[in-house]
Amino acid sequence: MSKVELYEKIRLARRDDALSIRALAARFGVHRRDVRAALASPEPAARKTPVRAAPVTGPWHEWIREVLVADRDAPRKQRHTAKRIRDRLAEEHGVLISESQCRTVVARVRAQIAAEVGTPTQVFVPQTRLPGAEAEVDWGKFDAVIGGETVTLHLFSMWLAFSTNAFHRAYVNEAQESFTDAHVRAFERFDGVPRLVRYDNLKTAATKILKGRDRTENDRFIALRSHYGFESFFCEPGIAGAHEKGGVEGDIGWFRRNRLTPVPAVDTLADLNAYMETCDLKDQQRWVTGRGPGAGDRVHALASLERPALWVLPVERFAAVTRLSARVDTKSRVCVRQCFYSVPARLVGQRVTVELGAETVTVAADGAVVASHERGVHRRSEHLDLDHYIEVLWRRPGALPSSTALAQARSSGRFRPEHQQFWDLARRRHGDTAGTRALCDVLLLHRHHDPNHVISGIRAALSIDSVDAGVVAVETRRAIEHLEPEPPAGPPERVPDLSIYDQLLTIEPNQEDTTP
Numbered sequence: 001m002s003k004v005e006l007y008e009k010i011r012l013a014r015r016d017d018a019l020s021i022r023a024l025a026a027r028f029g030v031h032r033r034d035v036r037a038a039l040a041s042p043e044p045a046a047r048k049t050p051v052r053a054a055p056v057t058g059p060w061h062e063w064i065r066e067v068l069v070a071d072r073d074a075p076r077k078q079r080h081t082a083k084r085i086r087d088r089l090a091e092e093h094g095v096l097i098s099e100s101q102c103r104t105v106v107a108r109v110r111a112q113i114a115a116e117v118g119t120p121t122q123v124f125v126p127q128t129r130l131p132g133a134e135a136e137v138d139w140g141k142f143d144a145v146i147g148g149e150t151v152t153l154h155l156f157s158m159w160l161a162f163s164t165n166a167f168h169r170a171y172v173n174e175a176q177e178s179f180t181d182a183h184v185r186a187f188e189r190f191d192g193v194p195r196l197v198r199y200d201n202l203k204t205a206a207t208k209i210l211k212g213r214d215r216t217e218n219d220r221f222i223a224l225r226s227h228y229g230f231e232s233f234f235c236e237p238g239i240a241g242a243h244e245k246g247g248v249e250g251d252i253g254w255f256r257r258n259r260l261t262p263v264p265a266v267d268t269l270a271d272l273n274a275y276m277e278t279c280d281l282k283d284q285q286r287w288v289t290g291r292g293p294g295a296g297d298r299v300h301a302l303a304s305l306e307r308p309a310l311w312v313l314p315v316e317r318f319a320a321v322t323r324l325s326a327r328v329d330t331k332s333r334v335c336v337r338q339c340f341y342s343v344p345a346r347l348v349g350q351r352v353t354v355e356l357g358a359e360t361v362t363v364a365a366d367g368a369v370v371a372s373h374e375r376g377v378h379r380r381s382e383h384l385d386l387d388h389y390i391e392v393l394w395r396r397p398g399a400l401p402s403s404t405a406l407a408q409a410r411s412s413g414r415f416r417p418e419h420q421q422f423w424d425l426a427r428r429r430h431g432d433t434a435g436t437r438a439l440c441d442v443l444l445l446h447r448h449h450d451p452n453h454v455i456s457g458i459r460a461a462l463s464i465d466s467v468d469a470g471v472v473a474v475e476t477r478r479a480i481e482h483l484e485p486e487p488p489a490g491p492p493e494r495v496p497d498l499s500i501y502d503q504l505l506t507i508e509p510n511q512e513d514t515t516p
Contacts, residue, residue, distance in 0.1 A: 006030070007038040014039060056097055057105050060089060065109050082106040129291070132309030134161040135194040136248035137183075139174050139202070142256050144272055145265035146377055153272075155256065156182040159248040160194060163302035164288050166251050168259075168276050170269065171358055172377055173337075174202070180224050181320035181358035187228060189280075190303075192310025196231045198245045220322075227318045229311060255279070269359070269377050321355040321362075328352060332388055336361055339376035342384040342405065345392045384408055386415065387447065390440050397436035414451070418458045419443070426467040441469035445476055453479045 010024055019027065024035045037045065054061075064085060071079040080088075086102040089095040140155040153170045156178070160166070167186040171178040179202070187193050225232055235244040259279045266272045284300035291302050326334040328347045333340040336354055343352060343363050347370065355362040356375075361383075363371040373383045384405040393400045400406060409415035422442060427435030445454045457476030461468065 003044045004042070007042055007044065010035055010038040011042065054105075056095065057101065060093070060095060061105065061109065063093075064105060065113070068106070068109055068113055129162040130309075131162045131306040132192070132194055132311075134196050134198065135159060136161065136198045136245040138200065138245060138248045138252060140252035140256060142170075142260050143263050144170070144260070145263060146269060146272065147267060149378055150263075151377060153269075154178070155252060155260075156186075157248050157252050157255065158182070158186040158190075158197075159251045160190065160303070160306060161247055162291060163299055163306045164247070164251075164286075164291070165190065165284065165299055165303040165306070166248075166255070166280065168255055168280055170272050170276060172269070172375070175322070175337075176218070176220050177320060177322040177356050178358045180220065180318065183224060183228075184318050184320050187313060190310060191307055192313060193228045193230050194310060196233055198233045198235060198248075200235050200245065224318055227314060227316075229314075255283075270374075321357045324354040324356055325351055326354050326363075332392075333382070333384070334363060338379045340380075340382045340384075341371065341373045341376075342382075342388045343371045344388045382408075387443065390443050394437050394440040397433050397440070400436055400439075416455060418455050418462070421462060422458050422467060422472075425462065425465075429467055435467070438467055438469050442472050445469075445473060449476055449480065 006028065010028060010030075013019055013024055013027065021032050021035045021039075025032045028035075057064075067080055067085060067088075082103040083099055085106060086097060086099050089097065089102075136159045138157055140157065141152055142155055143150055144153050145151075151172075153172065154174050156167075156169050156171060158167045167182075167189050169182055169185060171182065221232075259276070264272060264275065266275065284298070284303065286299050288297065288299055288302060291297060324336065326336060328334055328343055328350055330348060331340075332345045332348050333342050334352060334354060336356055339361075341361050341363065343365075347365055350365065352370070353364045355364070359375050361373045361375050362369055371385065371388065373385070376383055382404060386403075386405040386409040389403065389405050393403070406415060419439065419442070423435060423439045425435075426438040429435065430438065442454070442458065445457070453476050454472070456479035457472045457474075460475035460478070461471045464471075466472075
């Protein structure tokens with residue numbers, strides 16, 4: 001029974017039964033002063049907070065105050081914490097107190113100092129979010145297991161302020177190509193462009209912080225903004241500006257705790273991003289209060305309201321790549337961001353142009369694309385295409401069995417069992433050198449024909465016990481012709497009368513023409 005209920009019962013008994021104070025105290029088992037208090041007021045008096053002395057920390061309050069006052073002129077990251085003050089009290093003065101007790105004293109002294117110097121208290125103004133008006137962008141970090149190896153990835157988040165609809169994607173870094181690629185994909189996911197996007201001071205957007213909110217912006221970022229037509233807003237540097245994009249700050253933490261815990265384990269980065277896209281679709285079922293025409297609605301319903309207010313996407317897709325120049329090493333590779341990618345062997349020693357995307361690496365020479373790879377996730381990893389080494393392997397057939405390019409072709413499924421059967425039979429029949437060269441001739445067919453057609457040609461050659469690359473080429477052509485569609489039916493063609501030419505066959509070779 002609460003004290004308010006007890007007071008009520010005492011007051012009713014006094015009114016109905018006209019009991020004395022002594023009788024009321026006896027009936028309810030309380031002291032007579034409690035009865036008098038209940039009769040005087042229906043609510044119990046507020047409990048007085050006792051003023052206790054601080055026998056241990058009291059003599060040191062002034063010392064703590066001096067330390068905190070001196071901290072106002074010290075660098076922000078080198079100021080005293082409550083733990084450091086507690087440690088100094090123990091080390092320098094032999095005063096042993098608990099850390100929680102020290103935190104309480106430090107918080108109280110800090111509040112007194114702020115009131116004395118007139119430090120203004122931060123006040124936050126409620127905001128009304130309009131459809132399509134604003135979005136917020138930020139990066140976060142998380143760990144994932146990709147291909148059996150733990151790597152630290154970077155989580156990009158774009159958060160629409162009205163609908164709270166969010167886009168998430170994982171990247172190997174926060175470089176320019178990742179930054180622009182994420183914007184392109186986010187706008188395509190939202191099917192529109194918000195009018196204003198808020199950022200902190202990312203180097204991919206602002207190369208230099210000037211006075212106030214002025215920034216020296218990255219040229220590639222300016223091109224991205226010009227292409228889609230949105231405005232950019234840069235928050236105050238440091239913690240002071242975190243509240244200016246608090247929506248995306250909270251979204252990254254929520255997504256990391258609820259969707260990336262426990263640590264995800266996948267085979268490829270593409271698999272991880274597919275999983276994250278599925279999570280974004282599930283999150284659209286969340287309920288959001290304070291948005292929409294009523295008290296609230298689900299994210300997908302708010303997103304449908306916001307979509308017409310977004311600006312229409314441009315017809316052309318922005319090229320989210322970084323163009324680099326690289327020299328091909330003696331292993332016919334280019335090194336891009338600590339990963340190696342193969343190119344045709346004829347380019348060894350030459351400089352080539354690399355278009356580095358967030359998930360792809362494209363190499364061009366003399367204005368033509370010569371190689372295309374998926375971007376590597378692990379440092380020092382190699383991404384080799386067996387086709388780039390065929391000419392070298394034809395001259396040096398002994399290097400093929402243990403080549404890294406062959407091992408990667410096998411693991412990716414591009415080097416099929418039919419290739420191995422042809423190679424084994426060719427080596428048994430003609431020896432290692434000639435047999436490997438025959439395989440190289442067959443592999444060259446993949447440059448001009450569909451892999452399935454070439455595999456059909458290999459099967460046909462093996463069915464007649466042939467390891468001749470020419471036979472494989474002929475059977476590949478037959479497979480192509482067999483799969484080509486027949487010409488459309490139409491009116492029968494007119495056949496010319498060739499009987500007059502048959503008469504020429506009856507003339508003797510030496511017979512003279514007697515026609516007048």
